[in-house]
Amino acid sequence: MAMIVLFGVFIRYDEESNPHWIEFRKSHNISSDIENDFYFRYPSFQDVHVMIFVGFGFLMTFLKRYSFGAVGFNFLIAAFGIQWALLMQGWFHSLDYTDGKIKIGVESLINADFCVAGCLIAYGAVLGKVSPVQLLVLTLFGVTLFAVEEYIILSLIHARDAGGSMVIHTFGGYYGLAISWMLYRPNLNQSSRLQGSVYHSDVFAMIGTLFLWMFWPSFNSAITDHGDGQHRAAINTYLALASTVLTTVAISSFFQKHGKLDMVHIQNSTLAGGVAVGTAAEFMLMPYGSLIVEFCCGIISTLGYIYLTPFMEKHLKIQDTCGIHNLHAMPEIIGGIVGAITAAAASESVYGREGLINTFDFEGAFKNMVPTRQGGHQAAGICVAICFGVGGGIIVGCILRLPIWGDPADDNCFDDEPYWEVRDTCLKAQRNFF
Amino acid sequence: MAMIVLFGVFIRYDEESNPHWIEFRKSHNISSDIENDFYFRYPSFQDVHVMIFVGFGFLMTFLKRYSFGAVGFNFLIAAFGIQWALLMQGWFHSLDYTDGKIKIGVESLINADFCVAGCLIAYGAVLGKVSPVQLLVLTLFGVTLFAVEEYIILSLIHARDAGGSMVIHTFGGYYGLAISWMLYRPNLNQSSRLQGSVYHSDVFAMIGTLFLWMFWPSFNSAITDHGDGQHRAAINTYLALASTVLTTVAISSFFQKHGKLDMVHIQNSTLAGGVAVGTAAEFMLMPYGSLIVEFCCGIISTLGYIYLTPFMEKHLKIQDTCGIHNLHAMPEIIGGIVGAITAAAASESVYGREGLINTFDFEGAFKNMVPTRQGGHQAAGICVAICFGVGGGIIVGCILRLPIWGDPADDNCFDDEPYWEVRDTCLKAQRNFF
Amino acid sequence: MAMIVLFGVFIRYDEESNPHWIEFRKSHNISSDIENDFYFRYPSFQDVHVMIFVGFGFLMTFLKRYSFGAVGFNFLIAAFGIQWALLMQGWFHSLDYTDGKIKIGVESLINADFCVAGCLIAYGAVLGKVSPVQLLVLTLFGVTLFAVEEYIILSLIHARDAGGSMVIHTFGGYYGLAISWMLYRPNLNQSSRLQGSVYHSDVFAMIGTLFLWMFWPSFNSAITDHGDGQHRAAINTYLALASTVLTTVAISSFFQKHGKLDMVHIQNSTLAGGVAVGTAAEFMLMPYGSLIVEFCCGIISTLGYIYLTPFMEKHLKIQDTCGIHNLHAMPEIIGGIVGAITAAAASESVYGREGLINTFDFEGAFKNMVPTRQGGHQAAGICVAICFGVGGGIIVGCILRLPIWGDPADDNCFDDEPYWEVRDTCLKAQRNFF
Structure with a gap:
């Protein structure tokens, strides 16, 4: 309801999705309808959309009796979040001061999806331990914090973050971990019979993994510059992801007994590549640079699952259901640092004069910026993201x-029964068996 | 066989998919290959294609022992239907009178997919109660009726229907319901052991739901005007869908005992948003307009599942397996009415002079049309669609x-066994158990 | 590691994914960013990507206890293969002689995906009978052979092969069959309890089938000429695929007892259409031509599953787990022949002068080429592909x-247990039951 009023007051179409587009086109000397931003971004938008709803949703179906919650609550959060994000991001980023309206176009939709991704990452840490109402609260505050943090990092600090390494993943990761820490349940082992996968739930989770993996190049290139920017971001991400798969398999096999592979690693660590290359994807990271970054990331992420997650649960009192620390938080720190270094190392000889200005957006108030300083700003961006994540998480965790x-009660976690009609009498009987 | 002959006689490539395109381009002063209609529509086409084959197919896998039939027969109908639709729609819409050939391009493929969608909706009402041969007959007549109805509504009445609210959903919905009414089975409860879902079949169905949900913006924008038309239709649909999810969850939780959510609602009612905004998607519905429409739709659709479907089965003798009345027929009536109102309220101040002509296609024989009259034509379109649906359904039902x-026999409904090789001996034994 | 060094030495961005693009654009008189190759090819690339990872991966999940291996090893091979393919194909096709670097862009990524497809087809023949290390060896040699064979067929022989009928499917099919023949296991029936599907594994496999089927038009059109070439290839493939579904269902039902349908045929033979139209997709095959080709293919492929696969296993000692002979090898021979005939029959009256030169690339060293001779070259291409497939397969099989x-041991085939952590204690017990 409130949403309708707010949308009625604030949200309008931008000039590219408005019937006045014909006049706009002529007055701006645009020769063809195909130069509408829609055609630059819509295919990537749809890929991102698939990642948010199918990717994140199915990735979390690995638990044996929480598939409804994983897919369904993911759907709920995301649908709620994108509406709220359009408003919040609109106020900070695309408010038209002449008439006080937010003008939305396809880029706004992508940004709203990005914003929601942060909250879904946080959901990964508390999966199975919270109620849908808690999730809506988490999303409401998460989106709000996100919009502020994004405004500070991108507009005030002027850091570049094409694939949202800092803005989305670092923030989302630490936000989720902080909330999980606040909601620590000492007696969670009462639900341990349900805290694992069965054969087909792992296959369902692979649907999520693969769609995330495949479309990550679209994620990182969705809002980069037209032309070479999108092109380069897609190539870098593609290479980074391919490389991580190999590293993950090697590490997983090496550290498990009998050299067996673990589905948990395949499902998660293979994605670390896309995360880590997020910030730097549009820079001249060079193909081998992508590979090096991901080589490291794959190792760290997989080892994180093997050693760090149990350690965090035992000693830091952080119960991280999906291991988002290994998949999002750590790779993102790496990604942010790589982004800072790559930015600092940028030069006119590599980018060309116009290319440099274009890529780093050294225009307007920032026209005296130089790459080395840009590197510092990137680093500052990481810190802001971590602060917002941890700080916001603690506050929201208190709430x-x-x-x-x-x-849910401690012995009802990881179970769809409390929130869903489960008609499946046969399996109901089995539940006591597991 | 017959199909090959008919294609041989009638179907040819249009000028944009023909090697003469190079000459066509030069003679029409088109500066670049990228202005080929292919690049405007192909990404949306592929999304629509996914909706037809994966979306509809998996949406119907919710039954515990009818997954093969759901996905497999959906595949069969759709593949048969698109060939027949290319011919039927070609005769009515894209026949080139100079040489008597049908010229096809990417827009024809999208239209064929749309046409098939109508039949797949009808399949939803009779799911599990008919044989594959009956389905082919249903499709053969359905596509034929569709092409005639579409010709009347779009060309003669000159109604606008970007996302096919009237043409596809209203027609398909009532066509299916009328057939289901004609094929009423009083003893269907002999199959009641199979008429329900199991845990993992609900998860499979969510694959269908999500792909339909995510790609609906492409569905509604696939054949709208280049430029702002496609852009606006996508935004409206995106907002409408997001809004419906929230309403559906709220209503589902409110009306179920213990506030639990019902997967059936999540799988189906969340989609009502895309349906209802179909006609009006390319108009200046305004973002808040989309939200209002969907707010209502989500409520009506969910309540339909709770109260109307049992009522229809008991008193009207309509057995609607998938609840297409709630998902397609009702939201579409709303969608059609909204479209009529939005069209009637259109003005030059909102659309701009050229925008108005462009959006409503007030050209040629209709250049004296005004928006208020257009509204009446839209309303006439709804009536035609309902008449064709109900009338056609009764005739085809008789056949x-x-x-x-x-x-299948009454005690064999909702079972893959009669039509598929089921190798699964273990589950065969279980069947008697359910 | 080695990969990083090789990428560091050889791989660079091409001019369209380079920040110098702005200058390149201006110097080449390109009016808009939208004419960057990225926007012509990226949506198709993502579709191909989905086919490789989700399509091939899930298609092979039909075995009851080999889903992890199917999806997981497919993921591993593909991720390894695309890196190696970028290098190998780069050396042969896109090496820039001025600075000795390989310049990559979105077309290189598509080609790498294509190259990997050949190896994944081969994986289909040995599914469940090899270790991951063997798969990596298979891929390493497969990609290398592929790059050489592709260079000979496309560059030296100057055959056209848009959808890779010859280059990908014929090679991949015979490569896999030859390896399978070399690795013949006489006592494979010790694993026969696991060599079959269960109900839900067949549904998972349908995910693979459908994504392959739906996106095949993108596969065949991904690297064809801008404009009409891509448009025509997509239309031809779309029609061909639709036609095959009908034929497959008819034949499957006709030859099974009681007229029941067999999921194996639906999952596989329906795809033969896309394979067979691969070479000819960009030619003026005409819509009815596509239908005729596929009509034949559907029959042959389905009959192959019913009669030929058992025959090959018994008498030729080729154990073809997924039946790739019926899905890839045979349809491809047909496809290659159709391509040769269509090319030979090409004329200026149908294509237009410029269209002919453009479509067949009669430029440079081949500017005196005529269509009839092109037909011969196409036929030569098929032979080269078969030789490379069989020869390469035998050598790699020896290794x-x-x-x-x-x-794995003979009684451990088709089982995830040896290579994966299977946590599923309940199903572990069941294994002895099957």
Whole structure:
């Protein structure tokens, strides 16, 4: 309801999705309809959309009795989040001061999807331990924090972050971990019978993994510059992802007993590549640069699953259901650092004069910026993202600890039963068996 | 066979998919290959294609023992239907009178997919109760009726229907319901052991739901005007869909005992948004307009599943397996009405002079048309669609009642066994158990 | 590691993915960023990407206990293969002689995906009977052979092969069959309890089938000429695929007892259409031509599953797990022949003068080429592909027979247990039951 009023007051079409486009085109000397931003971005937008709803949703179906919650709540959060994000991001980024309206186009939709991705990452850490109402609260605050943090990092600090390494993944990762830490459940082992996968739930999760993996080049290139920017971001991400798969398989096989592979690593660590190359994807990272970054990332992420997640649960009291620390938070720190270094190392000889200005957007208030300083700003961006993530997570975690949200009991975690009609009498009987 | 002959006689490439394109381009002063219609429409086409084959196919896999039939027969109908649709729609819409050939391009492929969607909706109503031969007959007549109805609504009445609210969903919905009414089975409860979902079949169905949901913006924007038309249709649909999810979850939770969510609602009612915004998607519905429409639709559709479907089965003798009345027929009536109102309210101040002519296609024989009259034509379009749906459905239903089609016995409905090799001995034993 | 060094030495961005693009654009008089090759090819690239990872991966999940291996090893091979393919294809096709670097762009990524497809086809023949290390060896040699064969067929012989009928499918098919023949296991029936599908594994496989089927038009049109070439290839493939579905269903139903349909045929033979139209897709095959080709192909492919696969296993000692002979090898021979005939029959009256030169690339060293001779060259291409496939397969098969690769024992084939952590204790118990 409130959403309708807010949309009524604030949201309008931008000039490219408006019937006045014909006049706009003529007055701006644009020769063809195909130069509408829609055709530059829409295929990537749809890929991102698939990542958000199918990718994240199915990735979390690995638990044996929480598939409805994984896909369904993911759907709920994302659908709620994108509406709220259009408003919040609009106020900060695309408010038209002449008439006080937010003008939306396809880029706004992509940004809203990005914003929601941050909250879905956070959902990964608390998967199975919270109620849908808690998730909506998490999303409401998450999107709000995201919009502020994004405004600070991208507009005030002027960091570049094409694939949202800092803005999305670092923030989302630490936000989720902080909330998980606040909601620590000492007696979670009462649900341990349900905290694992069965054969076909792992196959379902692979659907999520693969769609995330395949479309990550679109994610990182969706809002980069037209032309070479999108092209380069896609290539870098493609290479980075391919490289991570090999590293993950090698490490997983090496550290498991009998050299067996672990589906958890394949499902998650293979994606670390896309995360880590996020910031630098549009820079001249060079193909071998992508490979090096991902080689490191694959190792760290897989080892994280083997050693760090149990350690965090035991000693830091952080119960991270999906291991988002290994998949998003750590690779992102790496990604942010790589982005800072690559930016600092940029030069006119590599980018060309116009290319440099274009890629780093050294225009307007920032026309005296130089690459080395840009590197510093990138680094500052990482810090802001971490602060917002941890700080915001702790505050929101406090709110979520209030006993009014109907969260599940310790022995009911990771179970669809409390929130869904499960008609499946046969499996109901089995539940006591597991 | 017959198809090959008909294609040989009638179907040819249009000027954009013909090697003479190079000359065509030069003679029409088109500066670049990228202005070939292919690049405007192909990404949307592929999304629509996914909706037809994966979306509709998997949406219907929710039944515990009818997944092969759901996906497989959907595949069969759709593949047969698109060939027949190319011919039928070609005769009515794209016949080149100079040489008597049908010229096809990417837009024809999209239209064929749309046409098939109508039949797949109808399949939803009779899912599990008919034989594959009956389905082919249903498709043969369905596509034919569709092409005639589409010709009347779009060409003669000059209604606009970008996402096919009237043409596809209203027609398909009532066509299916009328057939289901004609094929009423009083003893269907003999199959009641199979008329439900199991845990993983609901997860499979979510694959269908999500792909339909995500790609609906492409569906509604696939054949709208280049430039702002496609852009606006995508934005409106995106917003509408997001809004419906929230309403559906709220209503589902509110009306179920213990506030639990029902997967059936999540799988189906969340899609009502895309349906309802179909006609109006390319108009200046405004973002808040989309939200309002969908807010209503989500409520009506979900309540339909809770109250109307049991009522229809008991009192109207309509057995609607997938609840297409709630998902397609009702939202579409709303969508059609919204389209009529939005069209009637169109003005030059909102659209601009050229934008108005362009959006409503007030050209040629219709150059004296005004928006208010257009609204009336839209309303007439809805009536035509309902008449064709109900009338066609009753006639085809009569044909399908002939005892020559090998339909399954009452205690064999919703079961893959009669039509598929099921190798799965373990589950065969279980069947008697359910 | 080695990969990083090789990429560091050889791989660079091409001029369209380079920040110097702005200058390149201006100097080449390109009016807009949208004419960057990225926008011509990226949507098709993503579709191809989905086919490789989800399509091939899930198509092979039909075995009851080999889903992890199917999806996981497919993922591993493909990710390894695309890196190696970028190098190998780069050396042969896109080496820039001025600075000795390989320049990559979106077309290189598509070609790498194509190259990997050949190896994944070969994987289909040995599915479940080899270790991951053997698969990596198979891929390493497969990609290398592929790059050489592709260079000979496309550059030296100057055959046209848009959808890779010869280059990808014929080679991949015979390569896999030859390896399977070399690795013949006389006692494979010890694993026969696992060599079949269960209900839900067949549904998973349908995910693969459908994504392959739907995106095949993108596969065949991904690297054809801008403009009419891509447009025509997509239309031809779309029609061909639709036609094959009908034929497959008819034949499957006709030859099975009680007229029941067999999921194996639906999953595989429906795809033969895309394979067979691969070479000719960009030619003026005419819509009815596509239908005729596919009508034949559907029959041959389905009959192949019913009669030929058992025959090959019994008498030729070729154990072809996925039936790639019926899906890839045979349809491809047909496709190659159709391509040769269509090319030979090309004329200026049908293509137009410029269209003919453009479509067949009669430029440079081949400017005196005529269509009839082109037909001969196409036929020569098929022979080269078969020779490389069979010859390469035998050699690699010999290497794979060395007892150092850790292949599974005869009673452990088609089982995920030896290579994956399977946590599923419940199903572990069941394994002895099957």
